[in-house]
Amino acid sequence: MSLVVQTHDELIAAIPHLIGFTPTESAVVIPLKGNLPVVRVDMPRDDEEGRGVVKEIGGALSRYAEPGSSVAVVCLTGDSHDAQLTSQAMAAEFDSVGVEVPVRIWAVADRWMEFNAGRSGERTPQTENKLAAETVAMGRAQPLQSREALAAALEGDRGPIQVALPAARQAATESTPDQECAWAVERLGQFHHDGNRLSDHDGARLLVALENTETRDFLWHDMSRDNAEAHVSLWTDLTGRAPDEVRAPAASLCGFASWLHGDGARAWCALDQVPEGQSYSMADLVGGALQQGLHPSVWEKARAAVEPDEIDESFTPETPTRHPGTEIPGRNGPPPRHGPER
Amino acid sequence: MDLTDDHGSVQEARLARLIEPQPENGRDRPRIDWINEPKASSRQEEGRHA
Known part of the structure; x- marks a missing residue:
């Protein structure tokens, strides 16, 4: 089953379903082509943090990028300037590792702007409901309200x-x-x-x-x-x-x-x-x-x-989902500890 | 912090070998959520944009 989106509004509405919760003040990287992960990170608090995060994500994407890989960057934040800078920095870094960024979006609760083409539009409850209905039909759990809810x-x-x-x-x-x-x-x-x-x-x-x-x-x-x-x-x-x-x-x-x-x-x-x-x-x-x-x-x-x-043959309890021929952990480590490791 | 040093179990050593050594302040960096498609489950969406 695939969740296919056609518009910027749908792309933004798909994010909670992709990551399992509704993010706020976050930058989200969504694969468009290629077998890449979805990535979410808090909007950087300053330039130095931003450079570090962008470099780190770019480094990891470079390990999995294939020719033609591309992603969209969506910044969900109240600050359009931050969204512009962060998405721009990500686009430059990702491009340098072979991942194109044809879509850079700034989104707030009721509207979006795409920086590359200079287009903008409204976010609508109808789109959110449509995406939710599609994922329900797929039998998927609905996203939590926030990352805090996931922690709770x-x-x-x-x-x-x-x-x-x-x-x-x-x-x-x-x-x-x-x-x-x-x-x-x-x-x-x-x-x-x-x-x-x-x-x-x-x-x-x-x-x-x-x-x-x-x-x-x-x-x-x-x-x-x-x-x-x-x-x-x-x-x-x-x-x-x-x-x-x-x-x-x-x-x-x-x-x-x-x-x-x-x-x-x-x-x-x-x-x-x-x-x-x-x-x-x-x-x-x-x-x-x-x-x-x-x-x-x-x-x-x-x-x-x-x-x-x-491999140690001296103790081999039946591992629950073990298949014949697979190994078990060795027993040549330290003696059993009684209490959390320090 | 070099996470590949002195691991007390085979499983930990096995995981440590996959990880690059991190700088001392590595734990202070912002956390990045990586969401990969599960191997076999209902979670098989893809974000495709036309």
Whole structure:
């Protein structure tokens, strides 16, 4: 299914459906030709920030540009001068890496102006409704009202799992890391099968199990672009319900799964749920991938590349969606850690 | 900050190898939302403009 737009008004109205929320004070890059991502960034606060952002986006686009690639730049801001400067800077930078910018638009709530051709027009509710109806017909979820609403979806009721945590920790001391890892892998498999929200008991047990880096890696390794949506669902829910002391691994897994699913905005929001003051190396790495605009397909290749020192036959719980012949994470890292990594 | 240094797990090391080292102030840069088409889902729109 494709969302085909015919006019500038329709192009602007399509933006929330492309990125999952309605952006404000943002510059949005929309591919017109070529297999490029959609990009959204806050309008730069000053020239220096603007230069950095433009360079960064251009660098990432250059990795994926094909001959003939082109994009539209839409600046959604109250300041037409900022829109002119930012879109102009993007056009110059993108052009230098082989991506044309035939359309540069400044848009506010009720009108738009296209700088290249000097045309302008009105934005209409009818167009927004038409695009919304088309996406409903495609079976797509409707966009959230704002990026803040996307972030809020990752903040749930953390009380019930907080209550369940002491018992989960006590039970973990009476088990072994390998047993808890095997249970976590099996529980993930059950989620893949039924899609049901985890109980507070299972949620607490899984969050405690994730404090062991090897267990976390087994669940991380299960992720692929084919099942990323299910992982996003699981880890979004658990990130929202996890108390501070056990949230960093779940938030990082949510960030990674969101990136793998193509949703960079949700990925950033997930990483924001790593409690302030806690340093968690997986979160830093996922943030690096997001900042540099890595395409999720690169993970498939990295995941498929087995390195000899990564294989250890001593412990191989059945990975939920594992296929014969794929590798599992190695166990030659540091001993299991009990608590978020520092 | 070099994200490729000293990773305690195979998965982290694998991801680190894909990322270019970032400058010290890398975390202060504005966040860029990259939206890529999922491999297999209903989200298969494209912004095409005539």
